[in-house]
Amino acid sequence: MKIIFMGTPEFAIPSLQILLDNSYDVQAVVTVPDKPQGRGRKLLPAPVKKFAMEKNLKILQPEKLDDMNFLQELKRLTPDIIVVVAFRILPEAVYMLPKYGSFNLHPSLLPKYRGPAPINWAIINGEKETGVTTFFLQEKVDSGGIILQKKIEIGIDDTAGELQKKLSYLGAQAVLESVRLIESGNVVVVPQDEMNACYAPKIFKDGCRIDWKKSAYDIHNFVRGLSPEPTAWTTHKGKILKIYRTKFIEAGSAGNPGAIFHKSKNLLEVNTGNGILSILEIQQEGRRRLGIEEFLRGYKMEEGEILC
Secondary structure (H helix, E strand, O other), rough: EEEEEEEEHHHHHHHHHHHOOOOOOEEEOOOOOOEEEEEEEEEEHHHHHHHHHHHHOOOOOOOOOOOHHHHHHHHHHOOOOEEOOOOOOOOHHHOOOOOEEEEEOOOOOOOOEEEHHHHHHHOOOOEEEEEEEEEEEOOOOOOOOOEEEEEEEEOOOHHHHHHHHHHHHHHHHHHHHHHHHHHHHHOOOOOOOHOOOEEOOOOOOHEOOOOOEEHHHHHHHHHOOOOOOOOEEEOOOOOOEEEEEEEEEEEOOOOOOOOOEEOOOEEEEEEEOOEEEEEEEEEEEOOOEEHHHHHHHHHOOOOOOOOO
């Protein structure tokens, strides 16, 4: 089974690793071009490229996926299947090229949470369960026939970053099983139910501001759904504070939403529209992320002051 693997971030690495561990012929790894990063704007490779280099795999980094030289190289490799994990939208000329087509790993239970931010939105919306889906690529994004799905519970305090790591390993198992099903000819493709489809759009900084009028439970989900990035934030006396981890207290709130309800050397509790929210990890803009006790040692806040 000749495979071309396409991916970019850390999330994709377990899927590539499991194919190699099971002796599949990964003919090439396709990833994004190196990008300038950091203060020095030095060109650095994506995580998948770093991993592929360590494994001495052939690497392709096209600027455009419809580039004729890139397409000719894919044809020359004559892949049986293209496996896509956290990459770009493929043109038809690419995804229809392999003998058995191309499939993608998506970190949600499709058709729920199609789009670029399924993990974030599942947590923000308070879902108790999510999972991964492998599906064959077609013209409409994230809508192809389902090969298989695997489910996982979402813990009450799971952050997006923590859930993403769990799903990367669950997804690797799904990728391996999908390749085996395709290879054996035993795959049964299930169409997606469009009636249950919903979209998970990309989240921008402006959409990450905390609305303290919402309940403590909803804000808790909002914070963990945006942690570690793009990160929920609020302001205190004009200063931006990023909040990474919280705990919600179901007791009714005792004042104006956003008002600091209780503050001690190791505790910061804030009124919400319903309930109290305890802030556990926080970061002043331009400083490093801190646990609340260390943060309060160097930052002055008083009970009754407003976060907004």
